[in-house]
Amino acid sequence: MNTMTRRMVEKERCGIIMDDEIIEIENIATNDHEFICDYIKLYSILKDRGVEKLKALFHTHLSGICYPSEKDIENMNVWKEPWIIVGRNCIEGFILHGSVVKIDVNSFLSQELYDRLVKLLH
Numbered sequence: 001m002n003t004m005t006r007r008m009v010e011k012e013r014c015g016i017i018m019d020d021e022i023i024e025i026e027n028i029a030t031n032d033h034e035f036i037c038d039y040i041k042l043y044s045i046l047k048d049r050g051v052e053k054l055k056a057l058f059h060t061h062l063s064g065i066c067y068p069s070e071k072d073i074e075n076m077n078v079w080k081e082p083w084i085i086v087g088r089n090c091i092e093g094f095i096l097h098g099s100v101v102k103i104d105v106n107s108f109l110s111q112e113l114y115d116r117l118v119k120l121l122h
Contacts, residue, residue, distance in 0.1 A: 013120050014059035016042070017084070017109075018049055022058070022116050034071060035059045056093070056108075058084040060120055066092035068100055076100070082108065086117050 014035040015024040023045060029036040037057075046054065057079055061069075064087040068076065076083055076096040082103055084093045091114065093103040105114065 010062065012060050012062060013086075014057070016045070016054055017056040017058060017113065018045070018053045019055065020110060020113060022113060024120075027059075033062060034069075054081055056082040056084050058086060058117060060086045062121075064088045064090070066090035068094055073100060084109070084117065086120050088121050091117055 011032045012027055012029070012035040013024060014027050014037050015022060016037075017023070025041050025045070026038040027035045028038050059072075066085045066087040068083060068085065072083065072085075073096065076094070080096070082093050082095045084091065084105065091105055091109075093105040093108055094100050095103055109117070
């Protein structure tokens with residue numbers, strides 16, 4: 001694996017799911033174990049396509065733990081859509097309803113979207 005590819009895999013990846021499409025957005029965080037979607041790109045996509053088509057946000061957890069971090073939970077207060085977390089051996093979905101509630105990703109995501117998310121860390 002070349003250095004650039006290794007660097008991309010070692011940094012959390014993030015994006016959104018709109019309708020049945022995964023849209024990866026550059027992670028502009030300086031810490032490899034957190035994510036900040038490039039907000040200019042995110043805003044542009046939502047403006048062009050319509051925020052109502054936003055189905056979920058996703059990001060990877062390099063630790064392999066598929067549960068929202070404290071920072072994730074803080075941000076779930078802002079982004080009320082489901083959050084999909086992808087680890088090396090898991091994909092889980094969550095939404096905030098007073099507390100963190102797990103959602104069934106198998107009924108929420110098509111098999112094609114699920115398979116594409118799995119490939120983010122492999």
